[in-house]
Amino acid sequence: MNESREYKPDIDAILAKRYDNGADYWTTPDKRLGKGGPFSTLSSVLLLLELGMDPADNLLKKVADLIFGCQREDGRFKLSPSGAIYPCHTINAANVLSNLGYSTDSRLEKTFKHLLEIQFIDGGWRCKKFSYGRGPETEFSNPGPTLTALNAFRFTDHINKNVALDRAVEFLLDHWEIRKPIGPCHYGMGTLFMQVEYPFLTYNLFYYVYVLSFYDRAKRDERFLEALQMLESKMVDGKIVVERTNSKLAKFDFCKKGEKSILGTERYLELKRNLNNQK
Secondary structure (H helix, E strand, O other): OOOOHHHHHHHHHHHOOOOOOOOOOOOOOOOOOOOOHHHOHHHHHHHHHHOOOOOOOHHHHHHHHHHHOOEOOOOOEOOOOOOOOOHHHHHHHHHHHHHOOOOOOHHHHHHHHHHHHOOOOOOOOOOOOOOOOOOHHHHOOOHHHHHHHHHHHOOOOOOOOOHHHHHHHHHHHHHHHHOOOEOOOOEOOOHHHHOOEOOOOOOOHHHHHHHHOOOHHHHOOHHHHHHHHHHHHOOEOOEOEOOEOOHHHOOOHHHOOOOEOHHHHHHHHHHHHHHHOOO
């Protein structure tokens, strides 16, 4: 995607918020990179990239340096000054840096190695944080972080070569059948999941089929095709219509609720190209 004059007001609005959390680059004075909802450090980078900002832009390079500054020697990322380091923190950081073009950077390669080492028995990634208490459903991985991990891994040489990622794909395809909330953080596939959300900030139908479309293991699977059919049934005139977006993005032109999204449709067309290139 190339930066468009049409969306320059949206880009400018995001850039104007870079000090809103108390420090530069959308972070807080104590460097909490995930705080601020869609205008956190991590999410703001993804929004700017979605709007076509060049990853080589000096501002985005400085943010990448800021994120790498939170990396630990073993590859994990500590996104806040206190508290535990959870797999989702590392996954979110790796996803942003991969989208910025650092997937082959030696620093990030050790992060991918770490993620493969801690992959849970069911194929996904699981945080040992039980905000909803413990039950049979919490013995599964968390589907949301697993999907984001696969989005990060698609930029690497592991894609469609490493059976560990096929296991992660299978875990997510299984969730299409389970549908109920699973994992310690209770990710489900209910009404909200089935609404077409754009941009990709949470676990939802559009993000689900988009990421899985990169993986050969999913492309011909009936569960994936059923999810894709569900997405396509919601399109209008071959265009993605945004059913849900973060409330703080309501006034942004590129993702207006109830309207066709040009950039969202570009993501859909990319998905279709992935399927046409299937082996």
